[in-house]
Amino acid sequence: MTKAHFGMIGLGTMGRNFLLNVADSGFSCVGYDLDTAKRDLLLEEGKEWNVDVATSPEQLIEKLEAPRSIMLLVPAGPIVDAVIEELLPHLETGDLIIDGGNSHFTDTERREEYLDEKGIGFLGVGVSGGEQGARLGPSIMPGGKREYYELVAPIFEAVAAKVDGEACVAYMGTGSAGHFVKMVHNGIEYGMMQLIAEAFDLLRRGFQITDNKAADLFARWNDGELSSYLIEITSIALRKKDEDGKPLVEKILDTAGQKGTGKWTSQAAMDLGVPIPTIDSAVSMRQISARKAERVLLAEKLGIVQDVQLDETLAPDTIGFIESALHLSFIITYAQGFSMLQAASEDKGFGLDMAEIAKIWRGGCIIRAGLLRDIRKIFEAEPQLTNILEADALRNTIRNEQGLLKATMKFAVAADVPCMAFATSLNYLKSYASERLPANLIQAQRDLFGAHTYQRIDKEGTFHTPDW
Secondary structure, three states: OOOEOEEEEOOOHHHHHHHHHHHHOOOOEEEEOOOHHHHHHHHHHOOOOOEEEEOOHHHHHHOEOOOOEEEEOOOOOHHHHHHHHHHHHHOOOOOEEEEOOOOOHHHHHHHHHHHHOOOOEEEEEEEEOHHHHHHHOOEEEEEEOHHHHHHHHHHHHHHOOEEOOEEOEOOOEOOOHHHHHHHHHHHHHHHHHHHHHHHHHHHHHHOOEOHHHHHHHHHHHHOOOOOEHHHHHHHHHHHOEOOOOOEHHHHOOOOOOOOOHHHHHHHHHHHHOOOOHHHHHHHHHHHHHOOHHHHHHHHHHHOOOOOOOOEOOOOHHHHHHHHHHHHHHHHHHHHHHHHHHHHHHHHHOOOOOHHHHHHHOOOOOOOOEOHHHHHHHHHHHOOOOOOHHHOHHHHHHHHHHHHHHHHHHHHHHHHOOOOHHHHHHHHHHHHHOOOOOOHHHHHHHHHHHHOOOEOOOOOOOOEOOOOO
16 A cells, blocks of 8 residues: 655644645655544545545554654644654654744754654645645744755645746754744734734724725725735725615624734844834734723723714815835834844854845745745845845935835824834934934933943043943
8 A cells, every 4th residue: 555645633624735735746645643634635625636535643653654744733832742652652753743833932042952852854834825825825934953854845846836837935044043033023913914904094093984995995095006815805995885875894793803922023022132113013903903992991991092073075085195104114013023044144154135034925925925036036036134224225215115114203292193013114214324312311320320331432431431
């Protein structure tokens, strides 16, 4: 009996669709899940390909050719460890376990070290694209030992999204590089989604336009420099009607969920000493949104609840400055994410290639956008660039659009619309491009109350003033 090339544990939406993609790409595969219904669904949907199921992890291993490649798409955390422990007694030296979930990079480092001692390979692999991406072509971010990646590279290259004939997968680097890159990807995703939500809020509460009109605007913006998956689906979401014919988005409770990857990004950036305020503000806004009862109470007490009167006739050309503000803020959000990746690569020895990361984010993943073509070119020209805001290729765009981002913030303040992500994007840009900041006063204060010392602009050395 011919054995399968690839195994999957976890046949939920992502695992099942990823495995069907593997089968559709010409590789025999076998899947396992505790849920019998999920195993049956895989067999039904995969009946035209070489797809099999196992009734236990041990049987899954028996049905795979050696060295075995087994991918886990199960919830991050203790479940991953439990599945690994269940597999270990049946694995042989050189077999490979692939964690394709959103595991924290520190867990990935721990698991790789643990399995390496037992002679078992381990890859921490970021997978982005949701259900559709898993089935039709995701962006894949593998990290670990290169020799283990080479075992599954043909499969990953076959199933990954393709842009201009290039597969949206590349070896990220050693250790937890794959999961770290995916974490930062998700942080950028948080920032972009919050910026889009704030732009929509400005259109609705600031300009009083309808959801249909806003959908038209986002569709038009998607045809220009803002071309991206998130802008595209925003237009789709705003057009969706509920059973009563009213916009579905208006029926959805305004409390945004999160699975923790945005928070992880902020925490890791703090540890690295890298500022990512747009991403931080997006995490904060999701936390604020979750406090619905408190928000309602405070709005009533402070009397700042707005009564929105929608206007069907407003000409969309009058609000183009928001488009430019969103475009520049997207650039700034990518800049923060890539600067964090540069710092992490140096700190952790990942060996990340920023041009390759920009390349594989162009397709399949949630943050895919036309901007990534330009970012790829920037890093191809200057691989060690600390921050893409320094790139000559972006100079004119930043100069032309920073005034429109300022105008957007002025309008937001006048309209009483909170725009934390836009504000932090603007202030990040202004601070980063400031030759002098008021940190000299902070240093004076620190020396006054704690003798923490300071440096001077007129002489070398470290100084303390004892008689403040």
